[in-house]
Amino acid sequence: MKFRPQKPSILDESAETLSETLKSEKIPGFRAKQIQEWVYKKGELSFDAMSNLPGTMREALSGKYAANPVEPVLWKRSGDDTHKLLSKLEDGSYIETVLIQAPMVGVGQEKSRATVCVSSQVGCAYGCKFCASGLAGFKRNLTRGEILGQFFRIGERQAELGEVAAVREDHVPFDNIVFMGMGEPLANFDAVAGAIESLHSDWGFRFGARRITVSTSGLVPEIRKLADIGIPIRLAVSLHGATDEVRSKIMPVNRRYPIKELLEAVQYFREKHNRMVTLEFILIEDINDSLDQATALAGIAKSLHAHVNCIPYNTVDGLQWKRPNMRRQEKFARVLKEAGVSVTLRREKGHDISAACGQLRLKQETVS
Numbered sequence: 001m002k003f004r005p006q007k008p009s010i011l012d013e014s015a016e017t018l019s020e021t022l023k024s025e026k027i028p029g030f031r032a033k034q035i036q037e038w039v040y041k042k043g044e045l046s047f048d049a050m051s052n053l054p055g056t057m058r059e060a061l062s063g064k065y066a067a068n069p070v071e072p073v074l075w076k077r078s079g080d081d082t083h084k085l086l087s088k089l090e091d092g093s094y095i096e097t098v099l100i101q102a103p104m105v106g107v108g109q110e111k112s113r114a115t116v117c118v119s120s121q122v123g124c125a126y127g128c129k130f131c132a133s134g135l136a137g138f139k140r141n142l143t144r145g146e147i148l149g150q151f152f153r154i155g156e157r158q159a160e161l162g163e164v165a166a167v168r169e170d171h172v173p174f175d176n177i178v179f180m181g182m183g184e185p186l187a188n189f190d191a192v193a194g195a196i197e198s199l200h201s202d203w204g205f206r207f208g209a210r211r212i213t214v215s216t217s218g219l220v221p222e223i224r225k226l227a228d229i230g231i232p233i234r235l236a237v238s239l240h241g242a243t244d245e246v247r248s249k250i251m252p253v254n255r256r257y258p259i260k261e262l263l264e265a266v267q268y269f270r271e272k273h274n275r276m277v278t279l280e281f282i283l284i285e286d287i288n289d290s291l292d293q294a295t296a297l298a299g300i301a302k303s304l305h306a307h308v309n310c311i312p313y314n315t316v317d318g319l320q321w322k323r324p325n326m327r328r329q330e331k332f333a334r335v336l337k338e339a340g341v342s343v344t345l346r347r348e349k350g351h352d353i354s355a356a357c358g359q360l361r362l363k364q365e366t367v368s
């Protein structure tokens with residue numbers, strides 16, 4: 001069932017829909033631009049603070065729209081550079097958002113790069129056998145406003161940490177956005193594409209398309225649809241198995257969209273955007289970490305000119321899977337490298353973007 005909040009958020013609106021809504025309220029169109037400037041350029045979601053709007057209009061808009069629909073409940077810091085946020089939504093659902101701050105030592109200058117990992121659904125219906133988000137099943141899609149609301153909360157946290165003023169004047173204090181939190185973003189296509197529009201548009205955050213990555217477990221029709229939205233974002237595909245036999249064992253979605261069909265859709269996306277696609281490959285002991293899998297994966301990556309990101313599996317409470325030892329991980333990556341594939345093997349703890357995403361929520365929902 002589609003979730004309808006009691007009041008929509010201003011973040012649910014595009015430039016177009018906001019103008020239409022204002023028109024129906026007999027508010028002149030130019031006010032839409034002013035409101036969007038407050039929201040996306042100044043990070044201000046409270047109508048009361050929008051000082052260039054007349055008082056009666058501010059009152060009417062406060063009655064019509066809710067502010068940020070994402071309510072922070074708990075921040076958890078792991079290591080130095082990963083901050084996980086558990087939030088509550090209007091219907092009592094919980095979601096997670098992660099901020100990863102990776103120090104980058106440049107030439108004579110130290111910089112920090114911030115990546116935000118957002119959720120797109122409450123739970124996930126795709127049931128991958130290794131994933132915490134799939135464990136509790138699917139509850140509902142997030143609205144566009146609930147996806148965008150997560151960025152405002154992260155921005156607030158950045159300001160609290162004192163990172164914003166130190167690094168940038170802008171109120172968008174992060175460098176990369178990844179749709180790798182809870183949920184399958186392409187199963188909530190309209191809200192995700194809408195949020196991307198608000199992130200990227202001139203009237204919105206003006207966030208660079210190349211710095212936005214959508215990760216999918218491989219929904220073939222939606223990968224093609226995403227290629228056609230006209231915003232050249234990056235695509236990451238959760239492959240995790242280089243043959244149908246192995247992939248179907250751990251990812252039920254493979255039975256619906258087997259590898260051959262998936263690769264054709266990825267090729268379509270790649271040609272459309274002329275950009276390297278990333279294949280994600282979690283290494284799980286005795287499941288997909290054989291050298292035969294590495295060889296098959298190398299073949300796929302070469303045919304697509306794709307980059308491969310090998311991610312040592314993060315253990316999830318309640319699941320039996322394990323990460324292979326370091327030697328085995330390195331051997332796997334070496335096969336790819338020697339075949340001429342561009343490959344990274346993730347090492348640093350704080351970099352586990354998924355950071356077994358879904359676990360905080362799982363704990364919260366089983367306690368409450």
Ligand code: SAH
Nearest residue numbers: 131180183184215216217238280313314354
């Ligand atoms: N549904 C999308 C995006 C969310 S999952 C997708 O499947 O791509 C983001 C990434 O985290 C995916 O590559 C997913 O396979 C990975 N992931 C899930 N559980 C994990 C775990 N326990 N350890 C490491 N990566 C995991």
Ligand code: SF4
Nearest residue numbers: 124126128131134217
């Ligand atoms: Fe869903 Fe992605 Fe987890 Fe699979 S890996 S269950 S698609 S969130």
